Amino acid sequence: MGNKTNLPSATRRLFLRRSLLALGAIAAAPAMTTQAIAKTADSASALSSLSVLSQEEYRILTVVGDTVVPRGGAFNLGALDIDLATRIDSYLDPDDAPMLQGLRGALMFLEHKAPALAKMEGTFSALPAPQREGLLLALRDTGGDATAVYAALRGLCTFYFYTHEHAWPGVGYDGPLVKRGRPVYPQVEA
Amino acid sequence: MIIQGHEIFAPLKLKTHSVVVGSGAGGGVAAYHMAAAGLETVVLEEGGYFQAKDFNQREEDMMPALYRSKGQQTTTDGMIYVWQGSTFGGSTVINTADATPIEAEVLHHWQQKFGLSELTEDNLAASYKRVYKMLNVHRLEDQILNANNKLLLETANRLGYKAGVFESNRKNCVGSGYCFQGCAYDAKQGTNLTYLPKASELGARIYTDVRVDRIERLFGGKYRVHATVVARGSRKARHPVEIDCERIIMAAGTVHTPAILKRSGFDKGLPQLGKNISLQPQIGLSAVMPDSQKMTSWRGAPQSIYMSEFDDNHAEHGLGGFRMEGVGGMVGIFSHFGNTIGHDHKRLMAEYPNTHFSALLVPDQPSGTLDWEWGPDGKVKPKIQYKLTEEWKQRFKRGYKTAAEFLFEAGAREINCNSPVFGPITSPDQLSRIDEFPLEPGMVALTSAHVQGSCRIGLNADVGVVDQNLQLHNLDNIFVVDGSVMPTTASTHTMVPIMVMADRAMHKLAQGA
Numbered sequence: 001m002g003n004k005t006n007l008p009s010a011t012r013r014l015f016l017r018r019s020l021l022a023l024g025a026i027a028a029a030p031a032m033t034t035q036a037i038a039k040t041a042d043s044a045s046a047l048s049s050l051s052v053l054s055q056e057e058y059r060i061l062t063v064v065g066d067t068v069v070p071r072g073g074a075f076n077l078g079a080l081d082i083d084l085a086t087r088i089d090s091y092l093d094p095d096d097a098p099m100l101q102g103l104r105g106a107l108m109f110l111e112h113k114a115p116a117l118a119k120m121e122g123t124f125s126a127l128p129a130p131q132r133e134g135l136l137l138a139l140r141d142t143g144g145d146a147t148a149v150y151a152a153l154r155g156l157c158t159f160y161f162y163t164h165e166h167a168w169p170g171v172g173y174d175g176p177l178v179k180r181g182r183p184v185y186p187q188v189e190a
Numbered sequence: 191m192i193i194q195g196h197e198i199f200a201p202l203k204l205k206t207h208s209v210v211v212g213s214g215a216g217g218g219v220a221a222y223h224m225a226a227a228g229l230e231t232v233v234l235e236e237g238g239y240f241q242a243k244d245f246n247q248r249e250e251d252m253m254p255a256l257y258r259s260k261g262q263q264t265t266t267d268g269m270i271y272v273w274q275g276s277t278f279g280g281s282t283v284i285n286t287a288d289a290t291p292i293e294a295e296v297l298h299h300w301q302q303k304f305g306l307s308e309l310t311e312d313n314l315a316a317s318y319k320r321v322y323k324m325l326n327v328h329r330l331e332d333q334i335l336n337a338n339n340k341l342l343l344e345t346a347n348r349l350g351y352k353a354g355v356f357e358s359n360r361k362n363c364v365g366s367g368y369c370f371q372g373c374a375y376d377a378k379q380g381t382n383l384t385y386l387p388k389a390s391e392l393g394a395r396i397y398t399d400v401r402v403d404r405i406e407r408l409f410g411g412k413y414r415v416h417a418t419v420v421a422r423g424s425r426k427a428r429h430p431v432e433i434d435c436e437r438i439i440m441a442a443g444t445v446h447t448p449a450i451l452k453r454s455g456f457d458k459g460l461p462q463l464g465k466n467i468s469l470q471p472q473i474g475l476s477a478v479m480p481d482s483q484k485m486t487s488w489r490g491a492p493q494s495i496y497m498s499e500f501d502d503n504h505a506e507h508g509l510g511g512f513r514m515e516g517v518g519g520m521v522g523i524f525s526h527f528g529n530t531i532g533h534d535h536k537r538l539m540a541e542y543p544n545t546h547f548s549a550l551l552v553p554d555q556p557s558g559t560l561d562w563e564w565g566p567d568g569k570v571k572p573k574i575q576y577k578l579t580e581e582w583k584q585r586f587k588r589g590y591k592t593a594a595e596f597l598f599e600a601g602a603r604e605i606n607c608n609s610p611v612f613g614p615i616t617s618p619d620q621l622s623r624i625d626e627f628p629l630e631p632g633m634v635a636l637t638s639a640h641v642q643g644s645c646r647i648g649l650n651a652d653v654g655v656v657d658q659n660l661q662l663h664n665l666d667n668i669f670v671v672d673g674s675v676m677p678t679t680a681s682t683h684t685m686v687p688i689m690v691m692a693d694r695a696m697h698k699l700a701q702g703a
């Protein structure tokens with residue numbers, strides 16, 4: 001993962017074609033500016049204390065979250081409102097090396113390789129919002145590793161967004177009947 | 191007595207008569223019978239001790255606490271999530287408490303194909319009686335059936351299809367809807383509330399947070415169990431444990447029981463060990479209903495009604511066909527359904543209250559194999575190799591089409607599933623798209639809650655791992671009583687079948703028969 005040569009050539013051609021179509025179709029749509037996103041991410045990260053993700057990974061994941069669950073639309077709340085990347089970070093297992101490797105690979109592939117495959121200049125997080133969404137959907141339709149990146153990042157974002165209590169009013173879910181924190185794990189030396 | 195891992199601060203050496211490995215459906219039953227027979231019994235459970243007070247009805251917290259690999263255990267190709275509990279009470283803590291017997295056709299199939307003449311309905315009758323009494327099995331009360339499940343019954347009735355309400359092992363269920371996250375009301379009668387406390391009262395010592403690594407043969411037909419106290423959560427090794435005993439009863443589940451046997455070197459002479467896995471894969475479906483038709487799928491007994499018109503159970507193949515069952519109670523996992531992101535996905539999620547969720551269950555024939563690697567700390571990394579057969583794929587597609595037609599008949603506006611690529615079906619004239627459904631790794635997430643096989647019963651070691659009394663073919667006094675013994679998938683739900691088989695074997699053993 002993280003290297004465009006990992007994509008089989010037929011898939012890559014298909015990817016390029018679909019990516020360009022998808023990106024072309026949304027090019028004229030209004031966009032949240034790159035600076036606005038960077039600003040949100042920076043201010044959130046200043047407040048957050050990350051336990052697993054690096055600042056760079058956090059920044060990219062923040063933009064991915066904003067693409068998967070943007071503000072507005074069917075309900076107002078978006079990923080940026082709950083600092084989704086910090087929430088995800090708090091659930092990542094620092095000892096789960098394969099999972100972290102996969103996540104890091106997916107983020108780096110998306111940020112640095114995916115736009116180039118679609119002949120876009122720059123990085124994923126620097127694209128306007130509609131193009132970011134278009135790029136993710138193009139990955140979905142590509143197959144192979146690209147689809148895996150789409151599925152993994154989408155799944156991570158929606159799972160931790162919709163299990164957050166602030167998301168529940170927007171989807172009409174009245175939440176658990178017992179109000180309790182996370183279960184307590186006894187602290188012992190390992 | 192229940193001793194939790196964090197109460198142990200030094201290496202442990204014990205002697206006992208019987209060691210039970212795992213505390214789920216099979217292990218709970220075994221522990222109870224051994225203790226009831228007055229035998230000194232130790233139960234070793236790798237998972238933690240959690241109780242009703244710990245269950246907070248949230249997936250993101252309870253799956254890491256109660257599920258094997260936090261609910262992320264999959265087949266090696268990543269296509270099928272293999273859900274198993276890993277906690278005091280095993281999978282009986284996180285299941286939806288549907289109690290179904292071994293299908294009569296399955297028993298006939300086992301008799302015809304495998305020659306298992308002792309496993310007849312008559313020979314199992316006394317075990318059903320004991321298990322049903324212990325678990326309080328009864329038909330689910332009407333007041334805890336929700337609209338999400340009733341939709342199946344009402345639509346089936348309209349179409350003249352077979353459907354029904356499950357029997358269940360609950361007591362005073364308030365219908366909270368969170369069975370998958372452990373029952374915060376002590377209503378679900380898993381082994382954590384039935385067999386294990388009873389075994390403990392009868393003198394069994396139950397250790398949680400203790401992982402069994404391997405078994406050593408000692409002189410005189412005895413055994414030494416090598417185990418490790420692990421830290422709850424991280425499962426990092428803390429202290430070694432050694433237990434000398436006369437008898438070992440394996441109940442670590444289909445994936446882990448054969449791993450322990452293999453690591454102990456007991457696979458020699460057991461060519462079927464780790465083979466013949468059935469997963470009974472299922473796919474989650476969601477159907478957006480009209481706004482006025484509230485489903486509120488997260489309240490009420492989550493999986494209470496089935497539509498069984500297309501079951502195809504026969505002595506020649508056991509379970510076949512496909513069926514639908516209602517499911518609910520998992521906003522996080524259900525957010526994976528559909529293939530969209532952004533505002534389209536938000537629109538779909540905003541329909542959550544009027545979205546129906548069900549599972550399409552498609553029984554399989556045993557076709558998987560297990561393999562394992564062990565880390566330096568003795569922790570096993572199972573590899574579940576499983577390939578969907580062509581016959582299964584065709585049956586799946588037939589089932590998906592039938593389920594979609596059924597849901598449109600029920601009033602659905604849009605049907606999605608747990609695939610990140612397969613788009614919504616919005617009218618019956620799009621059903622032919624299902625012919626192209628991408629049953630490929632990365633394209634769909636199937637789920638298995640009923641992994642079976644790997645130590646199947648057989649008349650001899652060439653064809654099976656254990657005999658009809660569930661004893662290993664190649665060693666005395668080692669028994670296997672979990673889901674791994676099933677020659678083929680036993681029923682649409684596996685808890686009661688496992689308990690009944692375990693009860694028969696362990697009751698006989700305890701009586702000295």
Ligand SMILES: Cc1cc2nc3c(=O)[nH]c(=O)nc-3n(C[C@H](O)[C@H](O)[C@H](O)COP(=O)(O)OP(=O)(O)OC[C@H]3O[C@@H](n4cnc5c(N)ncnc54)[C@H](O)[C@@H]3O)c2cc1C
Binds near residue numbers: 215236280282285
């Ligand atoms: C989400 C879910 C829903 C389900 N719903 C239903 C339902 O409604 N009805 C139904 O009939 N069935 C249901 N099932 C299936 C049923 O619960 C299981 O088939 C059954 O509990 C399996 O029993 P078992 O004894 O094989 O293993 P389990 O009950 O899984 O217990 C195995 C135990 O062994 C422990 N273990 C593993 N390795 C070791 C080791 N090395 N050392 C010590 N301990 C170890 C594990 O931690 C675990 O606790 C469901 C299963 C799941 C996962």
Ligand code: SF4
Binds near residue numbers: 360370372373
């Ligand atoms: S529906 Fe709620 S109360 Fe009933 S068994 Fe399930 S978790 Fe317990």
